[in-house]
Amino acid sequence: MKITRLYFDGSSDMNGAELDWSVKDNLRFSKLVCDHFGIEDYNISKGGCGNHRLVRQMLLNKNHISEFDVAIIQMSPMWRTEYHNGKKWERVMYQQKHFFNSPEKLRQKLDVDFWRNYFRIHDEEFFRTNEKLYQVAMQSHCKAYGVPLIMIGRSESSELEFDIDVSDESIPKAPDGHPNAEGHRVIADRLISMLTKHK
Amino acid sequence: MKIYFDGCAKTGGYSRTGRVDQRYPKLLCEKLNAEEYNLANRNGNNTRIVRNLLEHDLSQFDLFIIQMTKRNRFEYFDKKIKKWVSIGMQTRKLPKEITGLSETIDEIFITVRNEDEKFINLYTIWKNKIISLNDVPSYHRPDKEIYKINEVSDDVSHMVKHYLHYYRCVYSEEQSKVDEQMCFRTMKSLLKNHKHIIMYMHSDKEINVPVDLIYKKGKDYVSGFYMGADTHQIIMNDILKLL
Numbered sequence: 001m002k003i004t005r006l007y008f009d010g011s012s013d014m015n016g017a018e019l020d021w022s023v024k025d026n027l028r029f030s031k032l033v034c035d036h037f038g039i040e041d042y043n044i045s046k047g048g049c050g051n052h053r054l055v056r057q058m059l060l061n062k063n064h065i066s067e068f069d070v071a072i073i074q075m076s077p078m079w080r081t082e083y084h085n086g087k088k089w090e091r092v093m094y095q096q097k098h099f100f101n102s103p104e105k106l107r108q109k110l111d112v113d114f115w116r117n118y119f120r121i122h123d124e125e126f127f128r129t130n131e132k133l134y135q136v137a138m139q140s141h142c143k144a145y146g147v148p149l150i151m152i153g154r155s156e157s158s159e160l161e162f163d164i165d166v167s168d169e170s171i172p173k174a175p176d177g178h179p180n181a182e183g184h185r186v187i188a189d190r191l192i193s194m195l196t197k198h199k
Numbered sequence: 200m201k202i203y204f205d206g207c208a209k210t211g212g213y214s215r216t217g218r219v220d221q222r223y224p225k226l227l228c229e230k231l232n233a234e235e236y237n238l239a240n241r242n243g244n245n246t247r248i249v250r251n252l253l254e255h256d257l258s259q260f261d262l263f264i265i266q267m268t269k270r271n272r273f274e275y276f277d278k279k280i281k282k283w284v285s286i287g288m289q290t291r292k293l294p295k296e297i298t299g300l301s302e303t304i305d306e307i308f309i310t311v312r313n314e315d316e317k318f319i320n321l322y323t324i325w326k327n328k329i330i331s332l333n334d335v336p337s338y339h340r341p342d343k344e345i346y347k348i349n350e351v352s353d354d355v356s357h358m359v360k361h362y363l364h365y366y367r368c369v370y371s372e373e374q375s376k377v378d379e380q381m382c383f384r385t386m387k388s389l390l391k392n393h394k395h396i397i398m399y400m401h402s403d404k405e406i407n408v409p410v411d412l413i414y415k416k417g418k419d420y421v422s423g424f425y426m427g428a429d430t431h432q433i434i435m436n437d438i439l440k441l442l
Binding site: 083084 | 377
């Protein structure tokens with residue numbers, strides 16, 4: 001299979017969080033992989049986003065998944081979600097089992113009490129099942145259109161199986177835990193190896 | 200032959216006349232000499248339909264009949280009772296005996312059904328009090344409906360406040376249309392290599408995805424609570440034409 005177009009989506013690990021902001025688009029693993037194959041980087045990831053967004057984008061993207069040779073998805077923490085405020089989609093970020101009232105949430109005019117209750121009411125089973133549902137939705141969609149799918153994730157916060165585990169200590173990290181420039185290189189090399197085998 | 204059915208009360212056969220044995224899944228299976236495997240239930244929702252598909256070995260079935268439901272419904276997992284709970288929304292009358300007003304008013308109720316249970320409970324809030332309403336089929340209304348005030352546990356009270364707020368202030372048609380599409384496309388992908396028919400019986404909203412069969416309330420089936428037996432016969436005939 002000749003690699004001509006790759007689909008990248010995910011959250012901060014794929015978006016290049018903690019990389020030098022001014023040059024992050026050139027350092028993140030999607031760009032490194034695309035440079036290897038001499039193709040344009042198609043990376044629609046967004047820091048802080050949830051898996052709902054990944055499924056929404058894959059299933060409803062104006063660029064149909066069948067237009068891509070391989071899809072590479074980095075699944076995000078299962079507690080994150082999003083909602084539509086009537087005008088646009090808003091992220092709801094929940095990390096380390098705490099829902100913080102941050103300046104970001106004030107800017108979003110997020111209904112903090114509502115979302116705090118949301119995380120009180122919903123059980124881990126709900127989030128785990130949704131995470132699995134999102135993964136299978138993407139797997140089934142790619143399979144239906146014959147597009148190989150590579151899944152990236154973190155085993156430290158998920159029971160799902162991933163092709164590349166970002167929690168792995170062999171991937172160097174920045175202070176807040178995202179892959180650093182060297183880490184992105186390691187992930188890129190693994191992806192290139194997988195994509196070359198797909199050939 | 201084994202046929203997999205899922206959907207809401209309509210496919211579950213909760214008939215206006217109470218004739219559950221006249222449901223179209225039963226009629227179809229009798230016609231095709233097939234075994235009926237029916238997961239449809241009241242307050243059924245599209246997320247539940249997708250979850251059910253994921254939890255089954257699809258190779259066991261020869262045909263899938265899926266009836267998509269109202270897109271404003273969903274489910275969550277109740278950590279106390281360890282069950283999935285289907286949530287929906289209805290506008291119902293709130294009598295003046297409850298409100299103290301001079302007239303009966305319309306109010307939003309959430310509808311709640313625990314998995315493995317048949318009955319739906321309805322809840323709303325009036326002046327910070329939780330109003331619960333027992334589940335009575337339409338052909339028995341209104342004489343057996345009983346409203347209760349603040350006779351719920353703290354957990355239920357918390358849940359009712361949360362989801363009423365959701366429907367009043369957070370829920371949007373834009374989001375529910377996207378979720379409807381996501382569920383539809385996931386079903387289509389999961390069933391791509393299996394014979395299947397996806398249908399919709401709309402109550403208050405048009406569906407937003409290309410299903411195989413659509414039945415319109417008031418036109419194709421009775422406008423009251425659920426459907427009559429004749430409608431089930433029509434649906435069975437329509438399915439047979441597509442096979």
